[in-house]
Amino acid sequence: MGQASPLHQPRILFATPEMADFVKTGGLGEVAASLPRAIRRHYDIRILIPGYRQVVERYDHIPVVAQLPGHAGIPPCELGLVESGDGLQIYVLLSPELYQRDGSPYGDAQGDFSDNDLRFARLSLAAAEIARGVDPTWSADLLHLNDWQAALAPAYLAWAGLRVPSILTVHNLAYQGLFSRDALGRLGVPDHAFQMDGVEFYGQLSFLKAGLYYASHVTTVSDTYAREITTPGAGCGLDGLLRTRASQGRLAGILNGIDESWDPRTDPHLATRFEADDWKGKRANAETVRRQFGLAVSRGPLFAIVSRLVHQKGIDLSLAAAETIVSEGGQLVVIGQGESRFEDALRDLSRRHPDAVGVHVGFNEQDARRMFAGSDFLLMPSRFEPCGLAQMYAQRFGSLPIVHRTGGLADTVEDGVTGFTFSESSACGLSGAVRRALDTFAQKKRLNVMRRTAMSRTFGWDEAATTYASLYARAFGNGAGLRARAA
Numbered sequence: 065m066g067q068a069s070p071l072h073q074p075r076i077l078f079a080t081p082e083m084a085d086f087v088k089t090g091g092l093g094e095v096a097a098s099l100p101r102a103i104r105r106h107y108d109i110r111i112l113i114p115g116y117r118q119v120v121e122r123y124d125h126i127p128v129v130a131q132l133p134g135h136a137g138i139p140p141c142e143l144g145l146v147e148s149g150d151g152l153q154i155y156v157l158l159s160p161e162l163y164q165r166d167g168s169p170y171g172d173a174q175g176d177f178s179d180n181d182l183r184f185a186r187l188s189l190a191a192a193e194i195a196r197g198v199d200p201t202w203s204a205d206l207l208h209l210n211d212w213q214a215a216l217a218p219a220y221l222a223w224a225g226l227r228v229p230s231i232l233t234v235h236n237l238a239y240q241g242l243f244s245r246d247a248l249g250r251l252g253v254p255d256h257a258f259q260m261d262g263v264e265f266y267g268q269l270s271f272l273k274a275g276l277y278y279a280s281h282v283t284t285v286s287d288t289y290a291r292e293i294t295t296p297g298a299g300c301g302l303d304g305l306l307r308t309r310a311s312q313g314r315l316a317g318i319l320n321g322i323d324e325s326w327d328p329r330t331d332p333h334l335a336t337r338f339e340a341d342d343w344k345g346k347r348a349n350a351e352t353v354r355r356q357f358g359l360a361v362s363r364g365p366l367f368a369i370v371s372r373l374v375h376q377k378g379i380d381l382s383l384a385a386a387e388t389i390v391s392e393g394g395q396l397v398v399i400g401q402g403e404s405r406f407e408d409a410l411r412d413l414s415r416r417h418p419d420a421v422g423v424h425v426g427f428n429e430q431d432a433r434r435m436f437a438g439s440d441f442l443l444m445p446s447r448f449e450p451c452g453l454a455q456m457y458a459q460r461f462g463s464l465p466i467v468h469r470t471g472g473l474a475d476t477v478e479d480g481v482t483g484f485t486f487s488e489s490s491a492c493g494l495s496g497a498v499r500r501a502l503d504t505f506a507q508k509k510r511l512n513v514m515r516r517t518a519m520s521r522t523f524g525w526d527e528a529a530t531t532y533a534s535l536y537a538r539a540f541g542n543g544a545g546l547r548a549r550a551a
């Protein structure tokens with residue numbers, strides 16, 4: 065190594081399987097685009113993302129900064145480095161055989177890709193290699209890993225004897241990255257690690273458990289969810305390990321924020337921009353949404369669903385509530401995609417009530433923004449919700465969320481003040497809250513007070529960024545983990 069030099073600003077590598085700049089399937093992609101940008105005020109932070117087609121096709125040329133060797137059955141690949149328009153440094157894993165495919169980051173119409181173990185072990189291993197110093201110009205002092213796809217990194221560090229601090233953020237404990245034990249050999253997992261105190265989970269290899277076990281710290285995206293996952297009811301079989309991490313003071317909930325662009329006063333996607341108390345402006349947005357979804361002209365309440373259409377999100381409960389909404393003269397617009405049983409049921413609902421229910425299977429953010437702006441209420445009866453972003457977007461746009469009191473929903477929606485919460489996850493629980501919303505809609509003064517209060521909640525990223533920054537400092541042991549390096 066070169067001559068000794070003063071300590072550089074600590075370097076953080078933020079490894080993620082999706083980022084909204086290029087590709088996203090849900091909330092993690094949005095967080096990965098915003099959080100590092102908020103953290104760079106505190107630390108030198110770079111992103112690591114697989115070189116999916118959606119990433120590499122964005123650039124004419126991606127300079128290669130390092131060659132990453134293979135390991136067991138994980139193929140070698142190149143490490144590229146690009147810069148975003150606003151100066152964020154992004155490492156791109158260049159492996160056409162693993163990443164340049166049609167479909168989402170995780171699969172195609174046939175289902176999940178069959179080699180996802182290799183694809184995301186490659187991502188995890190690359191993060192560990194960047195900490196080891198494979199790029200001679202920049203190496204990570206701390207790894208910030210997101211979800212199961214990056215969660216083998218702390219294990220690779222441990223198996224290589226590298227004492228680099230690592231933080232695993234769990235955006236959703238229900239997605240664990242479980243693979244057959246046959247994968248151990250090709251991923252280079254040592255035999256001794258395949259046990260309860262290690263990466264084994266009921267006879268399978270669990271990427272997520274590896275991270276929960278080997279990372280220096282574990283975080284999740286709200287306080288309430290951080291508590292819930294230490295209980296058998298919400299721990300997805302990992303509550304024992306999570307209780308251990310909590311008792312070591314190494315499990316924390318840090319609430320997500322939302323990007324500043326979610327502001328109805330400035331949003332260029334809206335037909336009419338508006339602010340609190342300009343309820344005419346909000347109504348103009350409602351009219352646009354009704355027209356866009358082919359609904360009848362109405363002065364009744366407009367409900368929205370903006371969601372991945374999966375069991376977690378309680379879509380079945382919303383389908384039941386839709387009948388109440390329609391029979392009470394309300395309307396519903398839906399955008400999202402996911403399980404075909406929900407897509408079909410929603411399409412069917414819309415066919416039965418063409419004037420009152422509009423459904424768009426698919427996703428685009430511009431329509432989502434217009435729906436938050438135009439709707440009076442957002443339905444989000446998630447069975448569990450680590451944080452949830454849609455209920456925060458809705459509040460900013462004066463659409464009052466109706467949510468199950470769980471996880472981040474409990475931490476961000478104030479019952480009767482900025483939205484409506486219910487405690488029993490059932491059609492009956494949701495319909496009680498929908499009825500309260502309908503009553504409120506009939507009392508314009510109360511409705512407008514709630515809208516105004518909801519719109520004043522900013523949910524910015526600053527607080528989360530400062531909390532992550534202190535956690536990084538703690539993980540470094542106040543600088544003890546930093547290695548001096550030639551500047």
Ligand SMILES: Nc1ncnc2c1ncn2[C@@H]1O[C@H](COP(=O)(O)OP(=O)(O)O[C@H]2O[C@H](CO)[C@@H](O)[C@H](O)[C@H]2O)[C@@H](O)[C@H]1O
Nearest residue numbers: 089090091092235285371372401427449450451452453454
């Ligand atoms: N089909 C689709 N394709 C692309 N984008 C879509 C989409 N459907 C919805 N979206 C967008 O993604 C957002 C969804 O984010 P959420 O946080 O509500 O849930 P998600 O379960 O994806 O994220 C998980 O991670 C986030 C981030 O930590 C946690 O907030 C959350 O609780 C956890 O379940 C929506 O607001 C919308 O903008």
